[in-house]
Amino acid sequence: MTEVINNEKEKFMGLTHAQVFMYLLMTVISILFLFITNAYLFRMNFADWQSLPMPTLLWFNSGALVLASVGMIWAKQGAKSGSPTNIKIGLTAAGIFGTLFTLGQITAWQELNAVGYFLASNPANTFFYLITALHVMHVLGGMVAWLRVSFKVFLGSENTATEHTIGLLGIYWHYMLLVWALLFSILLTT
């Protein structure tokens, strides 16, 4: 490795690389969900649209996602106050509730399928499966990032970047919760 010196640079609003990357990524993801909801609202005006009932399980899943976010806040506070125990508790909670959410969503699909709301039988069903699946995929992306951070925290030595990293991870998780809240309210009201 070469020792190099990076003199003071032009920065954008005092943000770090990772912050800029994360905010941009969230913008792109927002656009993706914006288009899919747009298509949803456009398509539901057609005559063949038949809304499907929302499984009650979704409320429990939403709760799990909220608790996962709380876990991330817990970990962030732990990092701020320099308490490794709180970081670990918070991360663990976030991981457990994140997994519960994912499993819960899969169970909800199975429930719907079991009572005859098949993917292809009505556009409302198709959109429900597609939108929730896209969201779950993005939550899984957050789980991968969670794994990376957790490995560092549980196995690695003390890392100076932990607060920064956990903060960013937390933002993504809160963002996933926000996206879910918006999607769920659209699914509920239409």
Added chain:
Amino acid sequence: MAFVIVTTIIVIGTVLWNFITPWWFTPLASNWGALDQTIIISLWVTGVAFVLVSGFILYCVVKFRYKEGHKSEYEPENTKLEVILTAITTVGVIILLAPGLIAWNDYVNLPEDAMEVEGVGQQWVWTYRFPGEDGVYGNTNGRLFSSKNTFGLDPNDPNSQDDILIRSNHLHLPIDEPVVFQLRSKDVLHDFYIPQFRAKMDLVPGQQTNLWFTPTVLGTYEVACAEYCGTGHFAMRGIITVDTMNDFQSWLTEQPTFFDTMNEGTKGQGKQIAQTLGCVACHSDNGKNGIGPTWKNSFGSQRMMTSGETVIVDAEYIKESIVNPNEKTAQGYAPVMPAYKMSDDELDAIVEYIETLSE
């Protein structure tokens, strides 16, 4: 220097070409002269811009070519000049846009009391429907299509019965009579385009689109599909004949109503079925091979398959080729034919028709 000479020739050639081009608008045969005029205005405005800007480039290239030791003039900004140029461009854009929007306003506002025709597209033929004596179209439903009910009309709707169906590519229209087309498609996107009428509109399955024009010159015109619609796109040709009102009326009375078509048998109707299902777009009856082999003199002939085997074109082979076309593909043709579902009577009728095309 080579650049200046060649580019000057290109610029002058580009401008002169507009006056000597052998390819220009087809003779106008409808009320849409305003569209031609906007094109002419656009040609003039853009032509002037093209000559000015490219002339300026050429002048600079000659005048300010490289001299060793010379330095260019340093002038990063000139706000006044930029404002003037922006203003001139804006004026040019308004000159272009205004007549365009006025013409568009006419184009999308359908005239009241105009004659109504429905155009129905499918791969790769055009068919048409008139509302009939009562002047009201019968209801249609995409689920009601069949090889018999080729317009998907509701047989229980009293308005349906007298609808006049034109089950061929050939439509007649009266001269100087505004006509509104309601367009729909059975399968994929198409575009109803008659070059001499300038008018054009997509046909979208599952919804209706509208188009209107007034034919102003007697004659026969071609309908060309202008929205890519599959392998046979380029062969989706229709004919429109513009008649005097009398000729048109007498032609119209000869056409069958929905009631008539629902009560005709299949016997001897092979040609009609082949027409309405679009077979004729690929299989000609005149000996010319198209996307598929011609039907003329095909019955009883021997044909090489892509698999290498030879088959005799008989009733069984023809039926198999309709129901399951990609089972055997004739040599020299692509396996692009979609499978067709028909009743046995209809299959027999088509076989019978193909047989009559062989001498």
Added chain:
Amino acid sequence: MEQSSAYEGQPLHEPKGWWGRYVFSQDHKVIGLQYTCIALAIGLTGMFLSLLMRMQLGFPGLFESIDAGSYYQDVTMHGMIMVIYLLTALFLGGFGNYLIPLMLGSRDMAFPFVNMLSFWFYLLSVLILVASFFVESGPTGAGWTLYPPQSILEGTPGADGAGIILMLASLAVFIIAFTMGGLNYITTVLQSRTRGMTLMRMPLIIWCIFLATFLGLLAFPALLVGAIMLIFDRVLETSFFMPEIFKGGEVLDYGGGSPVLFQHLFWFFGHPEVYIIALPAFGIISELISCHARKNIFGYNMMVWALIAIAGIAFIVWAHHMYVAGMNPYLGFFFATTTLIIAIPTAIKVYNWVITLWNANIRMTVPMLYCLAFLITFLIGGLTGLFLGNVAVDVPLSDTYFVVGHFHMVMAVSPVLALYGGLYHWYPSVTGRMLDDRLGKIHFWITFIGTYLVYFPMHYIGFLGVPRRYYSNDQYDFIPQSVNDLNQFITICALIVGAAQFILLYNFVVSIYKGKKAGSNPWGACTLEWQALESPPGHGNWDVQLPVVHRWPYDYGLPGATADFVPQNVADEDIT
């Protein structure tokens, strides 16, 4: 700021071994070259497909293997390859990767590893695309717009096999690759500028790539959504875009969907896509014209604001591709107006380029020739765009050869001329050697005149009304024989132009070994990529210290300086 230094101050990872240096490289210059090579290779395939298509139009029946089905497959794959896999990838992945860190004075992209992944995903998308040529019934022949219902129904080549699925999958992978690259470019532009390189001192090409990337990041999700939904319709028989359809004598299982919805999604991506290609071309022209005319670029501020305006308005013009597509016709008023408004900032850019030539000291180098040719073809393409954007004029001209002529002039010939200008300009920076000048000029003349002769006459058969995407014109009486003669002429021109591209290829390969040594700054350019310590720049780009920027990038002919240019990293007191 303490924590951030832990990220940005990290030492560069020296590549390990040959594989690490040339294959799994995280160096932005190598990744840029990898992008360039793959894009040029697939672009050559795209050109070959266009020649097959021209053979059918010019000499129908000469090649029996070109039947209607394979003709439409050639048309489709040619369009898709050129727009997405050649031009988008080459301008942003190739030029963007190579130039952004060098021109901004940074050591590498913000996230070198993600950058490498971006290339490998791009390669994967190209491989999936190529694979579709080898599946049963071949690649999709649905037209590059992939409009449903026909793109997924029998009767369109490739629709019943895996062709269309592979096409959509390839697009999805490409979008992932683009997103990874794009997030990187933007972060780098915002974060990794060296000291003194303020946003308004960035070279215009960086502004262009930056804004084009923004457009891409915001527009590609629309295509991704469309592609996913279309895969659903094709594989799972859902009905997002599929209405009731009667086909082959039976009513299909679909129902209720809207084909126009797909068109909205497609063109919401598709129109910004035009600018994703055009903006980097604009950027290349801005750099080249200033450098080779030895003159400061005219109206830098106006140029930047015009770019931002173009990028913004690009999102509200998409439906001008759909005037006669069955959307609410009254939307035509709005979209025609926005479309013609976007002509104003575009015209400003053209004015500023040509005013840059005024009182300049113009060197007729090969890159300059490409610049000037670009101005001519872009003028034609831009001005004919005013016809098609103007809704009423679009009615007779849409879907005719006028459209083919227009968009090839504006987003094929023009960007490719800019691209070639850029390749000739930056080749010395990459290899340390010059391309052969004489071969360059021969290649230029054949390409410029040849493509002009190919596309200019098409506008007039468009006036006549000849529809595009016709396998053959024989059946129509309104199309005279002279159109077929013209088609023959165009095909011959196209073949010559196609063959001439091998001159460039030859020049490229031979000059690596035999080209004249370029020295560190052969064109006398002000921008930073020519001021690196080594030529070509080594890993990490700069010496121990990063360069410090003192001025904008266009100080050509600065009064008071002896030389006719002052590089960006020269301080005022050091000017001699």
